[in-house]
Amino acid sequence: MEWLxxxxxxxxxxxxxxxxxxLYLSLPIVSAAIGYITKVVAIQMMFKPIEFVGIKPFFGWQGIVPRKAEKxxxxAVDILTTQLISVRDMFNRLDPQRVAQEIEQPLMIAMERISEEIAERYKPGIWYALPDFAKRRIVERVKDDVPQTVERIMTELREHIDELFDVKHMIVGNLVxxxxxxxxxxxxxxxxxxKFFGTAGFYFGLVxxxxxxxxWVFFKEPWILPAFGLFVGLTSDWLxxxxxxxxxxxxxxxxxxxQxxxxxxxxxxxxxxxxxxADQLLTPQKLWEGLLTGPLSDRLTEVLQRHIKHAVDEQSGFAKPFVAFAVGSRNYVEMKQAIAEALLREVPAAIQHLNTYAENALDIRNTLVTKMQALEPEEFENMLRPVFKEDEWIxxxxxxxxxxxxxxxxVFVMLH
Known part of the structure; x- marks a missing residue:
C-alpha cells in the first residue's frame, strides 16, 4: 500500500x-542570471557613478573607488613608492651635465633678456652705456656660467630630493x-x-x-526560491x-x-x-610640475634662488663695481633679487626641454614592469585586493x- x-x-x-x-527550466536559468547580474551590479558599484547621485548623505550612491579616492x-601609491620605484633612484638617473646641456640654450636666452630688462628698469640706458667689450664679457660669462649653475643645482637636487619633492603628494593629488x-x-x-567575476557568478548561479x-519539485515551499536567491547572491561573491x-x-x-x-x-x-x-602619472612633465608646485616647492625655490643669485654675481664679474656705482648698492641687491625671481619664472618653460631625455633616462615604464613582475604573490595581491575589500559587505x-x-x-510566477 505504501509502495503504491x-x-x-x-x-x-x-x-x-x-x-x-x-517554469521549472526557468529556475536554473533565472538563478544563473541572478548570479551574473549581481556581480555586474557589484562591479559597477565599485566604479560608478564618479560623483554622488541622490540625496546626501544616505539616499544615493557614489562608486566606492571615487568615493574613497584619497584612500x-x-x-596604490604606497605600493608604487615603497616596492616598485624610488624617487631618489629616479633622479639619480639624471646626469647633471646632460641636464645642463638640454636646458642651456633656453636659459641663456632668458638670462640675457632678463638681465637687460632689469638693468633698464633700475637704470635706463645703463646696458647701452657699458663699453662693448664689457657687454661681450658679460655675455660670455653667461654662456660659461649657465651650465655650471645648472649642474650645481641638479647635484644639490639629487642629494636632497627627499627633502625637496613629495612624490606621493603629487600622485595622490592628481588621482583625487x-x-x-x-x-x-x-x-x-x-x-x-x-569580467571573470560576472561569468563565475553565472555558472555558480546555474549550478x-x-x-x-x-x-521546488519536491517541496514547493514559498520560502525556497527567495532563500536560494539570497544564497546565490551571497555565496557566489565569496566564491x-x-x-x-x-x-x-x-x-x-x-x-x-x-592559482x-x-x-x-x-x-x-x-x-x-x-x-x-608611466604614460599617465609619472611623466617627466608631471614630475616637474610636482617638483615646482608641490608642498615642498618653497625649499626648492630657496635652493634655486641661492644658486641664481650666486650666478648673477659671477656673471657680472668685473662689471659689478660699475653697475653697483651706477645704480647704487641697494638697487644692485634688488636687481639681483629681481633677476632671480624672473629666472625662476622661466624655469617651468625651460625644463620642458628635458622631457625627451628624462623619459629615456628615467625609464620608468621598464622599471615598473620589472619590479612588479618580481613581487611576491602576497605583495602583488595588494595591487587589486583593496578595491574588493573596501565596503565589500555592501x-x-x-x-x-x-x-x-x-x-x-x-514564487509569484510559480504559484500563479
Whole structure:
C-alpha cells in the first residue's frame, strides 16, 4: 500500500514536471542570471557613478573607488613608492651635465633678456652705456656660467630630493582630482578579473539553480526560491573572490596546477600597469610640475634662488663695481633679487626641454614592469585586493538582496 502511494506521488510529480517544464527550466536559468547580474551590479558599484547621485548623505550612491579616492590612491601609491620605484633612484638617473646641456640654450636666452630688462628698469640706458667689450664679457660669462649653475643645482637636487619633492603628494593629488584616471588604473589592473567575476557568478548561479529546481519539485515551499536567491547572491561573491586571489601560489589539485586568477596573470598585469603609470602619472612633465608646485616647492625655490643669485654675481664679474656705482648698492641687491625671481619664472618653460631625455633616462615604464613582475604573490595581491575589500559587505548585501527579491518574484510566477 505504501509502495503504491509512493508510486502515485512520483507519478504526480512527473505529471507536474511535464506540464510545467518551462517554469521549472526557468529556475536554473533565472538563478544563473541572478548570479551574473549581481556581480555586474557589484562591479559597477565599485566604479560608478564618479560623483554622488541622490540625496546626501544616505539616499544615493557614489562608486566606492571615487568615493574613497584619497584612500584608494594612497594605497596604490604606497605600493608604487615603497616596492616598485624610488624617487631618489629616479633622479639619480639624471646626469647633471646632460641636464645642463638640454636646458642651456633656453636659459641663456632668458638670462640675457632678463638681465637687460632689469638693468633698464633700475637704470635706463645703463646696458647701452657699458663699453662693448664689457657687454661681450658679460655675455660670455653667461654662456660659461649657465651650465655650471645648472649642474650645481641638479647635484644639490639629487642629494636632497627627499627633502625637496613629495612624490606621493603629487600622485595622490592628481588621482583625487582625476577620479576617471583612478578608476582606469584599477580597472586596467583587474579588467579580466572583473569580467571573470560576472561569468563565475553565472555558472555558480546555474549550478545552484538546478538544486533550487529539485527542491521546488519536491517541496514547493514559498520560502525556497527567495532563500536560494539570497544564497546565490551571497555565496557566489565569496566564491568568485576566492578564485581570484586563492591560492596565492601555484598548487597541484587533482593533477592540475591552480592559482588565483589575478595572481596567475602577474606578468601581463605588470606590463599593462607599468605602461599606464608611466604614460599617465609619472611623466617627466608631471614630475616637474610636482617638483615646482608641490608642498615642498618653497625649499626648492630657496635652493634655486641661492644658486641664481650666486650666478648673477659671477656673471657680472668685473662689471659689478660699475653697475653697483651706477645704480647704487641697494638697487644692485634688488636687481639681483629681481633677476632671480624672473629666472625662476622661466624655469617651468625651460625644463620642458628635458622631457625627451628624462623619459629615456628615467625609464620608468621598464622599471615598473620589472619590479612588479618580481613581487611576491602576497605583495602583488595588494595591487587589486583593496578595491574588493573596501565596503565589500555592501556589495555582498546588495547581491543577496537582489537575489532575494528575484526569488520572491519567482514564487509569484510559480504559484500563479
Amino acid at each position: 502511494l509512493g508510486l502515485a506521488d512520483w507519478q504526480a510529480i512527473g505529471a507536474d514536471v511535464r506540464e510545467n517544464w518551462p 584608494m590612491a594612497s594605497t 582630482r582625476d577620479k576617471h584616471l583612478l578608476n582606469r588604473i584599477f580597472w586596467e589592473t583587474g579588467k579580466r578579473e572583473f 545552484l539553480g538546478f538544486w533550487q529546481m529539485i527542491a 568568485a573572490l576566492q578564485m581570484l586571489f586563492r591560492p596565492l601560489r601555484p598548487r597541484r589539485v587533482f593533477g592540475l596546477q591552480v 588565483g586568477l589575478f595572481l596567475s596573470r602577474q606578468q601581463q598585469v605588470a606590463h599593462d600597469y607599468g605602461q599606464l603609470i 556589495l555582498i548585501a546588495v547581491g543577496a538582496a537582489l537575489g532575494f527579491l528575484v526569488g520572491e518574484l519567482q
